[in-house]
Amino acid sequence: MKKKKADYTHLSANQPIGIFDSGVGGLTVAKEIKRLLPNEDLIYFGDTKHLPYGEKSREAIVGYSTKITNFLLDKNCKAIVIACNSATANALQEVQELVADRVPVIDVINPVAEKVSYEIHNNVGVIATKATVNSGLYKKSIRKHNKFIKVDELATPLLVPAIEEGFKNHPITHSIIYNYLSNSKLKNIETLILGCTHYPLLIDEIKQYYGNRVRVIDSPNIVANQLKMILDKHHLL
DSSP states (O other): OOOOOOOOTTOOTTSOEEEEESSSTTHHHHHHHHHHSTTOOEEEEEOGGGOOGGGSOHHHHHHHHHHHHHHHHHTTOSEEEEOOHHHHHHHHHHHHHHHTTSSOEEOSSHHHHHHHHTSSOSEEEEEEOHHHHHHTHHHHHHHHHOTTOEEEEEEOTTHHHHHHTTOTTOHHHHHHHHHHHTSGGGTTOSEEEEESTTGGGGHHHHHHHHTTSSEEEOHHHHHHHHHHHHHHHTTOO
C-alpha cells in the first residue's frame, strides 16, 4: 500500500523549530540550522538529566524521546529535529508514530547515510555511542542505498562524558581520541562519520589524527540542509 503523502498545510512559517538531544551535542546542529536559517526561531531541549543516552536501554531512550517530542509539539513547533544519534537509532519510529504526520521529523542518521552512499566512499567508519552502534542503523541505512560500501562501526562511549564535563581540549580527551581512532576496526577506512552530535566539538583533534588520509563527515550541515529542503518544499520558511 502506498504511503499517504504528508500534508502540512495546517502549519505556518512563523512557528518555531524544535530540536532535542541528550545534552549540549545537539547545539552543533542548532548552530548550523541558525546559520542556514537565521530568521527561524528555535526551541532547544537538552536532556542533561538523563545523559548520556548512549549508555541507556532502548526502552529508556524511547521514553525520554517521546516525552520531549510531546513537549515540543505542545510548544507548537512546525518541525522536530532529533539532534541525537542514540535517540534516532532507538526511538525514530516511535517518535514518527507519535507525531503521526502532524509535523516533519528530521533525524541525524538517514540524511548522512544517504549522502555518503551516493558519493565515492568504499570503506566507511562510524564512531558513535554504544546505543547507536548496537542498533546497526548506520550500516543498514548506508547499505540500503549502496550495498557495496563496507561499513565498520566502533563504540566510543567515553567521548560524550568528557565533552559534557568540559574536557574538550584536555590531554585526557586527546588520549581517548587517539586510543579509539587507532582501533583495528578503523584501520582501512577512507571516510569517518561522526555518529554523535557531540563529536563535531572534537573535529579538529580528529582531523589532526588523520591528516588528509581520511575524510571526516560532519553531520550538522547535512541535517540543516535536509531541514531547509523539507521546510522550503512545504512553504514553511
